[in-house]
Amino acid sequence: MNIIVCLKRVPDTGARLEIEKDGMELKPDFPWILNPYDEFAIEEAIRIKERFGGNVTLITVGPEGGEEILKRGVATGADVEVYVKDPLLQGLDEINIAKVLSAVISTIPFDMILCGKQGTDSDSGVVGGALAGLLDIPLVSAVKRLNILPEERQAHALREVEGGAEVVECPLPALFTTHKGLNELRYPTLSGIMRAKKQEIRCLDLKSIGIAANHFSNRNFRRVGLSYPLLNRRGIILKGDIKRQVQEAVTFLKDEVRIL
């Protein structure tokens, strides 16, 4: 099985993000991480490779910083790293990102593509679906269990739907977007990290994959501003004896904020 995994670099989910005065960009002093949903994609790809053989190719696109997330994938067992690095990719919308990925992937033989179900930064969840559409292959989104039948060239997947789960089957090649719970992440090994250090990244720019500089002149959308989330804080004072206060607190957590 030749598996392609698409990766995205996102701001660390634990980082405190600040917006520049112009209201358009984030202040650059925050740490970046590999999109957490993509980690499940890498892990699943490596498990499939270990079971059926083949290789795992990691691809990321962006103006900078992709090397770090690719190396993390190789340290856990991926084979090839491809980085489309070009300043023109700065702030590019999801549909156009999918077009860039499609241009690279069309040149690589593959049996399946795995992507995180969404990036934890924009939460749009568009790239995987758009990429499947552009490549004209089946898309199964938010997969929580995946069973590959290489001889039948088929996959069975379980995905979360409102109030339950749905089991689907599809022919390969296909694209699957991965959800939390699909697998348990392994630790990279020390020798894997050293191997990643030595391995060379296949670096491409837009020109080398046949995309001209003016290709994105007609972008699907552009950002016109960023703002902080609206704070909706309110205090609640629990009344009565301690038993009643506990009951009230549990009811509130269960029915209003729904975390119990």
Next chain:
Amino acid sequence: MDFELTEDQRMIREMAKRFADEEIIPFARENDVMERFPIDILKKMAPLGFLGGPIPEEYGGAGLDFISDAIVFEEIGRGCSSVRTIVSVQVSLVELSILHWGTEEQKRRFLPLLCKGEILGAFAITEPEAGSDAASIKTSAVRKGDGWVLNGSKTWISTGDVADIIVIFAQTDPSKGHKGITAFIVEKGIPGFTTREIKGKLGLRSADTAQLFFEECPIPDSALLGDVGEGFKIAMSSLDNGRYGVAAGCVGIIQGCIDACVKYAQERHQFGKPIASFQLVQDMIARMYVDRDAARLLVYRAGDLKNRGIRNTLETSIAKYFASEAAVRAATDAIQVHGAYGYSNEYPVERYLRDAKVATIYEGTSQIQKLIIGEQILGIKAFE
């Protein structure tokens, strides 16, 4: 001079930190209370490469540089000093000694097994009457036929009771003093070799410490590590590696103290506000923070020399002396920050203190480190 870690070193810290948080820390307290050898943790560490960090890949290791090696020890030490001690002995004392002084056959035979954790190693210099004065060891190895016969005893040997192989130092020519000391690789199971576990230690309670007894033990000539009479040199150079791991592990203890204190001081309220807002509490935590940075930078300096193959006895002694004393200071203050709660094993800080103390004693006491440093400053040896 570059103070930034490289990308792979950052990845190694991230991986080792995650492992310590998920696989070591949750079991550290119980293992300590039960005095239980952490074999389950070691079994998880081995396939990830923790038991062969700086050993070249051709011998089954990960081929780490020494800064990465320190990062690994720091994170393991933050989790549990007993585990860190076992790994230090395995990697820094046994594997690096075999790598530097062993024959090609010994390297091929032992290193892959040690790196995979299929066998455990121990390193035995100390004797009941020879601690800081390592040159005065009495255990003897006498030529007999094609091999040697070993007699004597060792004590305070980490991993001694469970080890499969032991790098042991014995006197082969008493007339030559320390130049008559020779190193051997002794395998468990040879006739006349017995061990006895030492219980009731203040700290490192889940690490194994033992006495070793050799009575007319026959060992083959192929067990020689290095040349006859080279043992003291091997011991001292191996201790440069061992002390490095101890120092890095102590940086981890200090970090553990900082983490525990920051959390507790922000949660604990007295006089209507978090104790973190009190100047005297901030003073203790600030000192820990400074000590951590200073200790870490001293470790990295020694590591940089090791990476470049430059002699680092002085720099490693400075790092080990400072880091171990700073770890004791940090753990003492960490208990103080926690008040009465810090005095119970409900919080990890009392374990940090008990574990830190041994680092000022083993692999050369703080006093011996200062004499090594003093000799460099004054040009006069305080001991032979």
